[in-house]
Amino acid sequence: MDDFAALARALHERDTRFVVIGVWGANFFAPAAGALFTTADRDLFLPLDAENVMRAWDACEGSGLSLWSGSEPLDTPHDRFIADAVVARRALVRASRAELQVDLSLVMAGFDFETVWTERRVFLVDGVEIPVARLAHIVESKAAAGREKDRLFLATHADALRQLLGDSKNRPT
């Protein structure tokens, strides 16, 4: 089974609420391989809920991923005290293993979790349901964040869609 699908299954088994966002989320909407973006990170958006955060940590560690806060391992034990502190600060926690890096984010620029959750799409990978934010939400969030890497993605993504959709319109039937 795909590593990310296995993690998603572990998250579902613990009733964790999460939505895939970021470049990896945008990839789910790619109309063809030419519009896929290589990225090492899988970004998951979580609600501001310490219990949910702890379930996500448990799923990650159960899947063999280590938890990191900045360049330091997340303080152990990962108890409610630490979860409350992470939620209060909207701090990002990274879960990683050799070839799988997952960012557990409590922030999505321009959006609250419930809006993104309500309009999510649910795709399948190896039979596992993967909740993914709407492409419009992902792109609008990147536009709102406006970091250099977001600008680069938006420019490249817009160009890839223009070429692919233009190609399909011009294809002989």
Added chain:
Amino acid sequence: MEADDRALKILDEIANAPRESGSVTLSPDYLDAIRCVESLPQNQSGADKGWIARALEQSSRFPARAVLKR
């Protein structure tokens, strides 16, 4: 207690780190393209997306198989 203080210090540093910003205005053409892509049958809930990870894995392995000829 000391470990908790250290953990909170690290979390504070991350939360207070300066963030690059400057929102981007999306063009009407791009927004139309996104609406078009979202409405594709293969992008509705229930669609199988296993091909994505396989395609990315294949493309990342391709350069690794290259052999220097000269």
